[in-house]
Amino acid sequence: MGINTEKTNMPFEIKDCALISRMAGIDTAINLRELRERLLICPVECLFHHFSETLIRPTFDDPEYRNDFAIWASRNLRDRVLAERLGIINPYALDSFETLRAVLVDIVDERLSEVPFIPWVEKGEDFRFMRAVTVVFHTHRKLFAPEDLRSQLSRMSLSSIYYHFVEARRRTEDGSDDFTAWLAGFGTGTGVMIDALKGIDFYFLTLFELKRQLISVLERATSAEPTYEKST
Amino acid sequence: MKRVLKDYEPLAGSNAVSQLKQLARDLVGAKVVHVNSTKAGGGVAEILGWLVPLMNDLGLDTSWEIVQGHSEYFQVTKAFHNGLQGNNATLTQRMLEVYEETLTDNANRLRIVLENADFVFIHDPQPAGLLERCNDRSGKWIWRCHIDASHPNRKVWNYLKGKVSAYDASIFSMPDFAQPLVHPQFIIAPSIDPLSDKNCELTETEINNTLQELGIPHDLPILVQISRFDRFKDPIGLIKAFTLLNSSVDARLVLAGGGATDDPEGDAVLEEVKDAAGKNDRIHVLLLPADAHRTINALQRSASIVFQKSTQEGFGLTVTEGMWKGKPVIGGNVGGIRLQVHNHYTGYLVNTPEGAALRARELLRNPVKRERMGLTAQRFVAENFLLTRHLREYLTLMSGLRRGLANYLVAS
Numbered sequence: 070m071g072i073n074t075e076k077t078n079m080p081f082e083i084k085d086c087a088l089i090s091r092m093a094g095i096d097t098a099i100n101l102r103e104l105r106e107r108l109l110i111c112p113v114e115c116l117f118h119h120f121s122e123t124l125i126r127p128t129f130d131d132p133e134y135r136n137d138f139a140i141w142a143s144r145n146l147r148d149r150v151l152a153e154r155l156g157i158i159n160p161y162a163l164d165s166f167e168t169l170r171a172v173l174v175d176i177v178d179e180r181l182s183e184v185p186f187i188p189w190v191e192k193g194e195d196f197r198f199m200r201a202v203t204v205v206f207h208t209h210r211k212l213f214a215p216e217d218l219r220s221q222l223s224r225m226s227l228s229s230i231y232y233h234f235v236e237a238r239r240r241t242e243d244g245s246d247d248f249t250a251w252l253a254g255f256g257t258g259t260g261v262m263i264d265a266l267k268g269i270d271f272y273f274l275t276l277f278e279l280k281r282q283l284i285s286v287l288e289r290a291t292s293a294e295p296t297y298e299k300s301t
Numbered sequence: 302m303k304r305v306l307k308d309y310e311p312l313a314g315s316n317a318v319s320q321l322k323q324l325a326r327d328l329v330g331a332k333v334v335h336v337n338s339t340k341a342g343g344g345v346a347e348i349l350g351w352l353v354p355l356m357n358d359l360g361l362d363t364s365w366e367i368v369q370g371h372s373e374y375f376q377v378t379k380a381f382h383n384g385l386q387g388n389n390a391t392l393t394q395r396m397l398e399v400y401e402e403t404l405t406d407n408a409n410r411l412r413i414v415l416e417n418a419d420f421v422f423i424h425d426p427q428p429a430g431l432l433e434r435c436n437d438r439s440g441k442w443i444w445r446c447h448i449d450a451s452h453p454n455r456k457v458w459n460y461l462k463g464k465v466s467a468y469d470a471s472i473f474s475m476p477d478f479a480q481p482l483v484h485p486q487f488i489i490a491p492s493i494d495p496l497s498d499k500n501c502e503l504t505e506t507e508i509n510n511t512l513q514e515l516g517i518p519h520d521l522p523i524l525v526q527i528s529r530f531d532r533f534k535d536p537i538g539l540i541k542a543f544t545l546l547n548s549s550v551d552a553r554l555v556l557a558g559g560g561a562t563d564d565p566e567g568d569a570v571l572e573e574v575k576d577a578a579g580k581n582d583r584i585h586v587l588l589l590p591a592d593a594h595r596t597i598n599a600l601q602r603s604a605s606i607v608f609q610k611s612t613q614e615g616f617g618l619t620v621t622e623g624m625w626k627g628k629p630v631i632g633g634n635v636g637g638i639r640l641q642v643h644n645h646y647t648g649y650l651v652n653t654p655e656g657a658a659l660r661a662r663e664l665l666r667n668p669v670k671r672e673r674m675g676l677t678a679q680r681f682v683a684e685n686f687l688l689t690r691h692l693r694e695y696l697t698l699m700s701g702l703r704r705g706l707a708n709y710l711v712a713s
Contacts, residue, residue: 087324087697092479092486127490127685193451197476199488202701205711206323226316 072215072291075256081212081247083225086205086232088125090118097195101146101188104138104196105177113166114200117239120160120169122201124276125231135273136160138173138196145194151180159272161238205232215252215259219287227276234279235271265290304351304496305358312495313689321359321689324696329360331419331699332440336366336411338378338427341591342559343529344491344618345424345447351494351688352695359696366411368428370403379566381426384457385450386533386613392456401430408434420699429464441702444471447491447615449636451477470702474616474637485706487698490640491616492691493625493682498594500625503602511599517585522552522665525604527597527622529558530570530588533613535633540577540584542610542657547583550665555600557587601626605671606664610657614638621686624648624678629671631660641686647678 093115098104119137134140134156143152154176160169181187190196208229212218222230233247241250249266252259265286271279310318333356337345349365356363370378377396384390408415408431415421415431419440423429425447432442444465450458450473458480465471465482472487473479479486493500512519524543528534536556543554556574571588578584589596601607607623609632616637623630624641630648632638642648649660664671701707 085320085323087320087693089694089697089701090476090488092476092488094485127690193477197479199476202487202697202706204324204327204697204700206327208319208323224316226320228320 072255072258072262074215074258076254078251078254081218081251083208083210083212083221083229084205084232085208085226085229086203086236087228088122088201088203090122090126090199090201093118093198093200095198097197099189099192099195101148101151101177101181101184105174105181107196107198108170108173108177111198112200113170115198116160116166116169116173118200119198120158121235121239124235125228126201141196145190145196146188148180148184148188150183151176151188154180161244161272164244166239203236212251215255215262216291218248218252218262219284219291222280222284222287225280227280230280230283231276234266234283261290262287303354304494306355308496309687309689312683313687317689317693321693321696324693324700325359325361327700327703328696331361332417333361333363333420333422333699334366334414334418335363335422335424336368336415336428336431337424338368338370338375340365340367344615347494347497347499347618348491348691349424351497352692355688355692356695359692364414366414368403368407368431369410370407373399374403378427381457381461382448384454385426385446385448385461387449387452387454388533388613390454390457392460397460404428404430405434407431420702423468426461426464429461432467433464441469441699442467443698443702444468445489446471446473446478449474449478449613449615450480451636453480470698472698475640478615478636487694489691489694489698490637490686491618491621492686492688493618493621494688495625499598500622501598503595503598507595508599508603511596512603515585515587515596515600517553517555517603519603521583522550522605523555523600523603524552524606524608524661525555525557525600525623526608526610527557527601527619528609528611530567530574532566532570533611534558535610535612536570536574537577538612538654539608539610539657540574542654542661543584544581545654545658546661546665550662552605552661552665553583553585555585555587555604557585557589557597557600559589559591559593597622598626601628604628606631606661608657608661609633609638610651610654611635611638617641621682624675625682625686627672627675627679629664629674629678631657631664641681643681645674647674647681 095107095111098107132140133143139152139156142148142155163169212221237247238244249263252263269282306318335349339346353363353365377400380390412435415435416437421440421442422445424445468484470485471482472489474490476488526539575586578586601623607628607630609617609620611633614636620630620632620638620641630642631651632642634650634652642650644650651657651660
């Protein structure tokens with residue numbers, strides 16, 4: 070069974086990626102005012118690392134918050150109010166990581182105006198600004214038709230899903246994921262699949278949970294798509 | 302036994318192995334040399350024991366060299382080691398001369414292989430001075446620091462900084478351990494080999510036989526700390542914790558470790574530990590040979606709780622090993638232990654002998670909680686600290702270095 074699409078499209082090349090974390094070369098922040106200063110000057114790659122690459126680097130998979138700033142505010146500054154305000158930020162709801170920087174600084178400014186003293190941490194608990202080097206490589210596997218996406222997802226590694234569904238939003242002009250961009254290339258016929266992908270609130274999922282949800286929503290979406298027998 | 306990547310597929314998954322092969326395509330044929338100071342004893346030798354053959358299996362031309370030296374040289378490098386960990390360390394002119402002379406001898410012996418390598422990984426401070434003696438080097442040199450260097454003795458660090466600044470990059474086990482340097486600093490957490498003698502599955506019979514051979518009755522819950530006899534591992538603090546615990550819960554404590562050829566203080570610390578244990582027949586102090594991996598495996602598997610009550614720690618591979626065997630870990634709230642032990646999930650972080658005794662009592666009284674934590678710990682290691690992840694990060698680093706460390710690269 071296949072999905073009836075308006076036109077054909079180029080095959081989708083499944084890629085994978087590996088990441089290695091590195092120090093950003095910026096002084097650590099030992100209090101909230103220093104954090105604000107460093108947020109203003111750190112490369113945008115740092116913000117991406119502390120918000121998005123947390124998904125893919127080795128870490129305990131059940132953290133309280135999804136971004137490192139909120140975790141630091143909670144665990145080290147012991148400022149639950151700040152942690153909650155930082156924790157709710159979804160970077161993908163913003164138009165760019167520069168906007169994210171402005172939002173972060175605004176939240177920190179607000180907190181600094183509320184507290185009677187500058188929140189600080191003990192020596193050794195400083196916030197350390199990091200970034201990463203990402204190496205992308207071919208898996209030499211391809212998708213040819215929309216239904217292949219559903220069937221091949223279970224074979225994809227978590228880092229491959231990260232690359233195509235999460236990291237893509239940094240690469241693409243409209244901030245969409247690679248799967249959606251490819252499906253859109255078939256014209257009409259893949260709308261239900263695209264809507265299903267857009268409906269995933271992935272920021273609060275682990276990659277394992279994201280993979281499971283992708284498979285689940287595409288299974289539902291493709292069973293709802295009008296289908297036809299594929300001609301050979 | 303030499304293992305190949307395929308052997309790891311059942312544990313790490315076919316995707317993990319496939320990723321390594323894809324990444325390595327970019328590096329096939331590259332000459333890689335690892336240099337450290339011992340082939341037996343300690344976490345670094347263990348890591349290189351699997352890393353080198355697996356890199357070769359992926360098509361990289363990889364070798365492992367060690368620096369050779371007399372006991373005086375290892376006294377100096379032990380002072381470096383202690384100094385990097387923040388301990389007081391005296392560096393005399395004579396000590397520095399011994400270090401420099403030994404490195405010159407080693408550079409003369411290793412120069413050809415080092416200068417022809419595409420990548421040279423220098424592990425820890427012992428061989429750090431080799432770079433400045435290889436003027437015709439053509440490859441990338443990376444200093445791999447396995448030690449918690451977050452609060453180094455300034456005199457020691459200033460000296461070593463002069464040695465490592467000229468490297469192309471350095472690697473630390475945790476962001477907290479990194480020191481400001483002029484070159485890029487990468488973070489790679491260590492890992493364990495799940496198929497090694499130290500971590501593979503054992504039968505109950507083998508575990509029981511091992512305990513019998515060591516003279517440890519299996520009549521009470523066993524608490525185990527595996528580590529070199531080193532003051533930073535706080536064996537005396539653990540004995541104090543056990544004494545506190547044993548007034549309310551019956552158990553046995555096993556303190557076991559091997560010596561390392563590059564650790565001249567081990568004998569003295571072992572004597573201190575034996576003195577502290579005194580005539581308590583529930584405390585078993587064992588000096589094991591460097592190759593007693595299956596014995597260590599059996600001890601960890603026999604344990605109800607694994608301890609690593611360090612006051613300073615690099616990464617703490619014994620923590621990873623214990624967790625891989627499904628044991629909750631009570632560890633010192635330091636270094637890489639904090640990366641692995643998550644309070645109430647995989648074990649407990651403690652700061653004092655009293656804290657260690659309290660948490661041990663809690664876990665010994667609650668077997669359901671112990672089992673749940675152990676399972677969480679095992680899954681955490683499976684997802685993050687197996688050697689496939691470690692190897693992937695080395696390959697990523699090499700690929701990145703070769704391509705100028707742009708943030709975003711496409712490997713062929």
